[in-house]
Amino acid sequence: xxxxxxxxxxxxxxxxxxxxxxxxxxxxxxxxxxxxxxxxxxxxxxxxxxxxxxxxxxxxxxxxxxxxxxxxxxxxxxxxxxxxxxxxxxxxxxxxxxxxxxxxxxxxxxxxxxxxxxxxxxxxxxxxxxxxxxxxxxxxxxxxxxxxxxxxxxxxxxxxxxxxxxxxxxxxxxxxxxxxxxxxxx
Amino acid sequence: xxxxxxxxxxxxxxxxxxxxxxxxxxxxxxxxxxxxxxxxxxxxxxxxxxxxxxxxxxxxxxxxxxxxxxxxxxxxxxxxxxxxxxxxxxxxxxxxxxxxxxxxxxxx
Numbered sequence: 001x002x003x004x005x006x007x008x009x010x011x012x013x014x015x016x017x018x019x020x021x022x023x024x025x026x027x028x029x030x031x032x033x034x035x036x037x038x039x040x041x042x043x044x045x046x047x048x049x050x051x052x053x054x055x056x057x058x059x060x061x062x063x064x065x066x067x068x069x070x071x072x073x074x075x076x077x078x079x080x081x082x083x084x085x086x087x088x089x090x091x092x093x094x095x096x097x098x099x100x101x102x103x104x105x106x107x108x109x110x111x112x113x114x115x116x117x118x119x120x121x122x123x124x125x126x127x128x129x130x131x132x133x134x135x136x137x138x139x140x141x142x143x144x145x146x147x148x149x150x151x152x153x154x155x156x157x158x159x160x161x162x163x164x165x166x167x168x169x170x171x172x173x174x175x176x177x178x179x180x181x182x183x184x185x186x
Numbered sequence: 187x188x189x190x191x192x193x194x195x196x197x198x199x200x201x202x203x204x205x206x207x208x209x210x211x212x213x214x215x216x217x218x219x220x221x222x223x224x225x226x227x228x229x230x231x232x233x234x235x236x237x238x239x240x241x242x243x244x245x246x247x248x249x250x251x252x253x254x255x256x257x258x259x260x261x262x263x264x265x266x267x268x269x270x271x272x273x274x275x276x277x278x279x280x281x282x283x284x285x286x287x288x289x290x291x292x293x294x
Contacts, residue, residue, distance in 0.1 A: 100256060100257075101256040101257070102256070105262075123254070125254055128253075128254055129218075129220060129253070130218070130252055130253040130254060131254075132252040132253075132254065133252055133254030133255060134249055134250060134251050134252060134254065134255055135249065135250040136247070136248075136249050137245075137247070137248040137249070137250075138247065139244075139245050139246060139247070139248075141241060141244060141245070141246040141247075141265050141266055141268065142246060142247055142263065142264060142265055142266070143205035143206070143264040143265050143266040144205060144263075144264040146262075146263060146264055147247075147249070147261060147262065147263050148260075148261070148262035148263075149249075149255065149256075149259065149260055149261050149262070150255070150256035150258075150259070150260055151254050151255060151256055152218070152253070152254050152255065152256050153254075183256075184218060184220060184253070184254075185218075185220055185221050186215075186216070186217060186218055186220075186221055186257065
């Protein structure tokens with residue numbers, strides 16, 4: 001009874017007129033299928049494996065392919081050791097309400113009249129869905145190793161700057177920032 | 187389409203060897219490819235992924251940008267005034283479209 005009522009209500013919703021006979025036939029079909037839906041153990045295991053494979057094949061969300069910050073760091077530095085340096089300075093607030101636009105600056109302090117040894121500065125945000133933020137390339141024309149920009153952050157996390165020098169060594173500096181509202185959704 | 191007129195703040199004149207400051211900003215909605223609409227459709231990624239500044243076709247500053255850069259990408263950087271010439275700024279987005287702005291620099 002409840003089933004027939006439900007079917008009628010559905011048909012009303014879908015603007016389809018169903019007479020009593022078709023309701024009956026649907027009922028019978030449902031009963032039949034109910035009887036038939038008995039799986040053997042083999043079928044169940046096969047289904048489980050199939051669903052796993054399907055999960056792998058189906059398109060993943062965009063962030064699922066992004067590397068973690070650790071992997072990214074290893075990739076950038078080619079598994080070399082990274083030294084924390086006090087000369088590399090980050091300028092960003094210690095807390096921000098929204099991560100949509102966080103002012104950020106990185107600077108490498110050099111002795112006077114020294115030729116700029118920094119080639120690249122990579123910026124990483126370790127808990128962003130895409131941890132890579134930007135890479136800044138410096139040349140003999142750039143007077144200071146300095147850049148100011150605005151970055152997105154997804155939450156409370158460390159922000160890292162990794163400087164690659166001409167002789168192949170890597171320096172890094174990090175700072176913790178407390179972000180309340182996720183800014184990476186846009 | 188919204189106007190994409192980049193704004194640039196760079197000195198017109200400089201002494202030789204002087205370190206000059208340059209500020210640039212371009213209005214651009216950086217879509218990270220993570221936002222879902224109410225229907226469940228994902229807005230595709232559309233960001234500016236490269237910024238370059240050249241003086242007489244010599245590279246001064248370059249930035250490779252990823253999803254972590256805020257909308258309306260803004261940069262402040264420094265350069266040494268070595269020779270007078272044409273400063274060229276270019277932005278490239280995911281459609282491979284380039285936005286270019288030029289400024290003259292006179293070095294005395």
